[in-house]
Amino acid sequence: MIFFRKIFFCLVISYCPLGSAQASPSPAESVRAALSIPDTALSYMAAKLAFDGIIDPSIDEATITKQVDELASEAKAIAGVGASDVDKLKAVRQVLYDAGLWNRNRPFSYDHEDPLGLNVHNKLLPTYLATRRGNCVSMPVLHIILAEKLGLNVHLSTAPLHMFVRFTNPQNQHGLSIEPTSGGYPTRDIWYRENLPMSDMAVKQGLYLRTLTKRETIAHMATTVMEYLMVKGRHQEAIAVGSAILDNYPRDGYTMVKMGSAAAEIMQRDFIQKYPRGVPPNETAEYQRWQELNELTFSKAISLGWEPANLQKSAAK
Numbered sequence: 001m002i003f004f005r006k007i008f009f010c011l012v013i014s015y016c017p018l019g020s021a022q023a024s025p026s027p028a029e030s031v032r033a034a035l036s037i038p039d040t041a042l043s044y045m046a047a048k049l050a051f052d053g054i055i056d057p058s059i060d061e062a063t064i065t066k067q068v069d070e071l072a073s074e075a076k077a078i079a080g081v082g083a084s085d086v087d088k089l090k091a092v093r094q095v096l097y098d099a100g101l102w103n104r105n106r107p108f109s110y111d112h113e114d115p116l117g118l119n120v121h122n123k124l125l126p127t128y129l130a131t132r133r134g135n136c137v138s139m140p141v142l143h144i145i146l147a148e149k150l151g152l153n154v155h156l157s158t159a160p161l162h163m164f165v166r167f168t169n170p171q172n173q174h175g176l177s178i179e180p181t182s183g184g185y186p187t188r189d190i191w192y193r194e195n196l197p198m199s200d201m202a203v204k205q206g207l208y209l210r211t212l213t214k215r216e217t218i219a220h221m222a223t224t225v226m227e228y229l230m231v232k233g234r235h236q237e238a239i240a241v242g243s244a245i246l247d248n249y250p251r252d253g254y255t256m257v258k259m260g261s262a263a264a265e266i267m268q269r270d271f272i273q274k275y276p277r278g279v280p281p282n283e284t285a286e287y288q289r290w291q292e293l294n295e296l297t298f299s300k301a302i303s304l305g306w307e308p309a310n311l312q313k314s315a316a317k
Contacts (some may be wrong), residue, residue: 027054027229028240031222035248039215044145047218052124055228059126067129068142071095072149074102079150085169088150089176093184096143108132108139110181116161120228136162139180141221156217158254159196159208163220166211175211202305207253219248226258235262235269239293253301260297263290 025033034050035042045068049061079091094100099107111133117123122131128138140156140163147154147167157166157177164187166175179187189209192198198208212220222245229238242259245252271279271287279287 026240027225027237028244030054031225031241031244032247034222035215035219035244039213042214042218044141044148044214044218044221047221048125048141048145051222051225052126054225055120056124056126059124064126064129068125068145069149071103072146075146075150078102085152085167088152089147089167089178092143092146092150092152093178096146096180097184106132108134108142110139111135120224120231123224123227134181136164136181137224140165143178143180143184144217155212155214156220157209157211158220159192160198161254162192162196164192168211199305199307202253202307205304206251207304207306210251212249216249216252219245220252220254223252223255223258226255226262230258230262230265233265233269235265238262251304253304253306256297256301257306260294260301263294263297266290267294 030050031054034047045065049059049064053059053061075088075091075095078094079088083091095102096108099105108128109132111117111122111131113133114122115135117135117137121127122133122135123137125138125142128134128142134142143165144154144156147165153168155166155168155175156163157175158164165178165180167178168175177187177189177192178184179191192209193203202208222241226238226241226245229235229241239259239262242255242262245255246259249255267287267290271283271290275283
């Protein structure tokens with residue numbers, strides 16, 4: 001049985017002989033490199049720049065870093081010396097979503113023209129900073145980048161085809177949900193369950209509404225790289241990136257489904273269309289390899305509570 005599912009989310013160095021050009025790392029190698037460092041050294045900003053750089057190598061990291069640091073400095077100034085975590089959260093929200101001198105009267109808001117980020121480039125940090133129009137990938141990612149720069153303990157959480165922010169502290173282990181696509185205000189989990197329906201099993205299994213660890217958060221951020229590679233028809237590379245993601249976030253159902261979809265695309269392109277009368281015996285083993293990956297990844301996602309109906313849901317607004 002082949003699962004043909006299309007997902008639309010809205011979720012190192014090789015040495016060369018002397019004198020030859022150094023080969024660029026593959027996307028999967030770059031993702032693994034970003035996740036290879038100790039937990040204490042992980043950085044949302046560094047990871048986002050690394051992943052966006054895979055998609056667009058022309059990105060000026062120094063310029064983007066300066067723009068983000070300026071926003072963080074404004075938020076720190078608004079929060080004030082000795083600010084509480086609550087004051088810092090409010091300052092991040094104000095700098096991002098309220099018009100004022102802190103953002104040059106250009107607040108960030110939801111992109112109603114491409115809410116799901118079907119154009120992968122709309123999920124990149126440089127695009128979001130330039131247009132001030134975001135989606136349920138770019139908006140929560142910038143939010144946690146700024147909050148991290150203010151010393152807040154923030155991570156991502158997920159719902160069907162959606163990401164949002166979770167703030168936690170020692171007194172609030174479950175975490176406070178924050179919805180960046182709706183002004184950056186606190187949001188109850190019941191709101192996500194009503195607007196992005198999910199099964200009780202999916203919640204119980206931790207597929208949705210679980211506060212991700214920092215490593216899991218960064219791994220999930222790399223799904224944008226998978227999406228880009230699939231748009232380009234580079235399905236095997238997308239699967240390799242997916243494997244890197246799952247090694248760091250084993251319950252990422254979205255990545256499982258994307259890998260299954262990529263395997264289905266390979267089967268369709270390289271075998272079914274090429275051999276309408278049947279796959280020749282000498283290529284059967286290769287065909288079966290992709291078929292097994294397709295079935296395995298979808299089966300794992302389904303075991304966590306993933307449902308195909310979720311693919312039709314719109315991102316939270």
